[in-house]
Amino acid sequence: MSNQSTYHHLLPQTFSGSWKHYQDSVYAVLKGNTAGADKNTANFGGINHYHTIRAGFLIATASECKQFFQPLKNYTVIINEHMVTDVHIMNEAFYDFDNWTIQDASGTDIIGKKKDSLKKSILATKIQHVESNWSSQFENYWGTIVQEVVQTGYDAIFTYTVPHLMKATYREELIEFMISMKWRTRPYPNEFIEYVNAKLSPQFDKLDLRKMEIPQAERFFPFLETVYDEYAHNYLLTVFEEFQQGKGLMMKEVNRLKNHYSLTLCFAPSSTEFILSDNPVYEFYKKDGKRRYFFPITPKVAILFSPGSSINHYVLHAMKRQDVLQFNREMRANCHEVYMMKGPNPLYYF
DSSP, X not given: OOHHHHEEESSOHHHHGGGOOBTTEEEEEETTOSOOEEEEGGGSSEEETTTOBOTTOTTOOHHHHHHHTGGGTXXXXXXXXXXXXXXXXXXXTGXXXXXXXXXXXXXXXXXXHHHHHHHHHHHHOOBOHHHHHHIIIIIHHHHHHHHHHHHHHHHHHTSOOSSOEEEOTTHHHHHHHHHHHHHHSSSOOHHHHHHHHHHHHHHHTTOOGGGOBOOGGGOSSTTOOBHHHHHHHHHXXXXXXXXXXXXXXXXXXHHHHHHHEEEEEEEOOTTOOOOEESSOOEEEEOTTOOEEEEEEEETTEEEXXXXXXXXXXXXXXXXXXXXXXXXXXXXXXXXXXXXXXXSSOGGGTO
């Protein structure tokens, strides 16, 4: 399996690459620190198998379950003293695989290393369509979209036209990419936490699943440390799948922005530039109680999503240095674990 399919960038390289300052490196600073270090974007900002589906995942479809349990097609499977042929039932009970009875055609129980080998064969099948579909639908076109929007914006903002407006090309793509980055990165969005809690509360009302740690040997992947992590991650993959089909929670947020928000392209002056956070979408509220989104797309250009009715044009805004510095401070405080700059001098950014 290639590194690309194994290491899933929460911050895609085609996005974070705009902040590279030396070959393939960004200057990364851990939250709370002032000094950082160069990090290669190829192996930074991601988690192994973050969007992978494997045997035992609650969201696995019938066809996926069939792929997972193909190694058992010539065996008899007995779970809780009942012979099972339904791959969905096998998937739901996979956590208890070690207690299954598996027999060959002669009725002999499969035990020891041979049973362990079957388990490894089942786990070797990993479904990658969530990640591959995201790449083909969003990531692969991001560089072209940003280059065209940014260059057209620069050409327009330095004319003497008042007000500074520009035709809103790629508006839907920018909105969809921003929302996908909000949901793709850590921490979980508040809307998703509310969704997960509503799903889990009827079944686990009196249990704190966040405190129920899963033994390392029993984790589907190392980053799924608690029972809550496991359930939430399954729901997250479901949300991603729905989004790729044009529906669900993420698409609901996208449609709200498409219909009720205006986009301002904000240009940093020569004296500073925007930082990038591992939580790259900064949400905030003004006195009207309505939510705004601030999203840097290059070190020199950010998009402000504000309530408004303009869907045909972008507003172009040349920001003052102090305003960029203030947004940088907010994004630094809002980062999950790390923020990135093109260079190590904090005075240029803060």
